[in-house]
Amino acid sequence: MPTHELYTNDPGDYLWQVPASGAARFSWEYEDGRERLLALYQKGKDKQWDGQRRIDWDLEVDPYDVLGTPDESISLYGTPYWAKMSEKERGELRQHYASWQFSQFLHGEQGAMVCAARIVESVPDLDAKFYSATQTMDEARHAEIYGRFLHEKVGMVYPINDNLQSLLGDTLRDSRWDMPYLGMQVLIEGLALAAFGMIRDTTTKPLPKQILAYVMQDEARHVAFGRMALRDYYKQLTDAELREREEFVIEGCYLMRDRLRGVEVLENFGIPKAEAEEYSENSEFLALFRQLLFSRIVPCVKDIGLWGKRLQQAYVDMGVFEMGDSNLDLLMAQDEEIAEKLDAERFAAEEQARVTEVREAIEAGAAEG
Ligand SMILES: [Fe+2]
Ligand SMILES: [Fe+2]
Numbered sequence: 337m338p339t340h341e342l343y344t345n346d347p348g349d350y351l352w353q354v355p356a357s358g359a360a361r362f363s364w365e366y367e368d369g370r371e372r373l374l375a376l377y378q379k380g381k382d383k384q385w386d387g388q389r390r391i392d393w394d395l396e397v398d399p400y401d402v403l404g405t406p407d408e409s410i411s412l413y414g415t416p417y418w419a420k421m422s423e424k425e426r427g428e429l430r431q432h433y434a435s436w437q438f439s440q441f442l443h444g445e446q447g448a449m450v451c452a453a454r455i456v457e458s459v460p461d462l463d464a465k466f467y468s469a470t471q472t473m474d475e476a477r478h479a480e481i482y483g484r485f486l487h488e489k490v491g492m493v494y495p496i497n498d499n500l501q502s503l504l505g506d507t508l509r510d511s512r513w514d515m516p517y518l519g520m521q522v523l524i525e526g527l528a529l530a531a532f533g534m535i536r537d538t539t540t541k542p543l544p545k546q547i548l549a550y551v552m553q554d555e556a557r558h559v560a561f562g563r564m565a566l567r568d569y570y571k572q573l574t575d576a577e578l579r580e581r582e583e584f585v586i587e588g589c590y591l592m593r594d595r596l597r598g599v600e601v602l603e604n605f606g607i608p609k610a611e612a613e614e615y616s617e618n619s620e621f622l623a624l625f626r627q628l629l630f631s632r633i634v635p636c637v638k639d640i641g642l643w644g645k646r647l648q649q650a651y652v653d654m655g656v657f658e659m660g661d662s663n664l665d666l667l668m669a670q671d672e673e674i675a676e677k678l679d680a681e682r683f684a685a686e687e688q689a690r691v692t693e694v695r696e697a698i699e700a701g702a703a704e705g
Contacts (some may be wrong), residue, residue: 340624344604345494374466374467400431401430410555427456443500448525497595499592504520554673619659635659
């Protein structure tokens with residue numbers, strides 16, 4: 337079904353054009369790659385997969401309970417609105433929230449694909465271009481999968497959140513090659529990754545769990561690249577140049593914390609914007625969720641060397657400063673393990689089913705004979 341039939345609100349023009357600036361760069365040195373980057377490129381090639389085949393699309397999804405997570409996670413929970421809603425309306429609200437959340441993932445993945453392609457074009461070294469070409473394909477796969485999930489299973493799509501779009505536009509319009517990386521890979525994808533992880537670990541439904549686990553397995557490589565490329569590059573920058581990047585990070589973090597809350601969902605249920613914002617502000621669950629959203633960004637920013645006073649102060653203010661000490665390598669290794677374990681479990685279950693089938697066939701044959 338075409339997406340325009342599934343949009344909750346008219347997204348306006350169906351084509352968004354962001355004027356490009358900056359140079360396309362070629363390198364004539366073909367044999368001078370950094371080992372760690374080339375190893376990541378190799379891993380990117382080895383770990384390609386097909387979302388049509390690896391994911392069990394036959395699994396059914398209840399659009400009114402896509403994730404099976406407790407209703408406490410909905411900002412309206414416990415308010416007079418919630419008390420007045422029928423079970424049917426609550427189901428619709430759950431559908432809208434799941435659609436909003438996964439639609440932002442979908443639009444974000446398209447952004448990630450475009451940014452990865454931009455990096456292929458603009459980054460000076462060939463090893464980084466090679467690697468980013470594999471990431472471009474990864475992001476295409478992610479957009480494909482989230483798109484299919486929304487169209488076939490949720491049956492509803494939300495337009496991109498205005499603030500997410502403006503952050504994406506800012507990162508793409510910047511002519512400095514590291515800015516798409518910082519904006520997209522560190523900020524937007526760092527936030528997305530934390531959200532993926534929380535849903536992966538709390539959903540009781542097998543299809544979204546598979547999707548999130550497999551997407552996160554790829555993202556572990558993306559984060560590794562961002563850290564390598566930016567850490568090397570930021571060592572060469574002046575203090576003033578580093579401060580500019582830190583300002584960008586601070587602004588982006590506040591924007592994502594305060595303006596990416598799904599208020600548009602409540603507006604679609606007739607709740608005035610100010611009131612909707614208040615509900616999302618006061619929800620204890622969401623306050624915790626918002627903090628956890630930074631669990632991937634803060635250690636990454638610190639690791640690449642953007643750890644000036646103002647940035648530290650901003651993170652203290654947001655209550656996420658301590659996250660700077662969490663072990664990113666460990667988190668990434670766990671993401672990869674979870675996906676591998678899920679594969680192993682699914683394979684074992686299939687194997688078991690096949691063995692049972694063969695045994696039954698033999699027994700049936702023996703009974704007849
Ligand atoms: Fe992605
Ligand atoms: Fe990514």
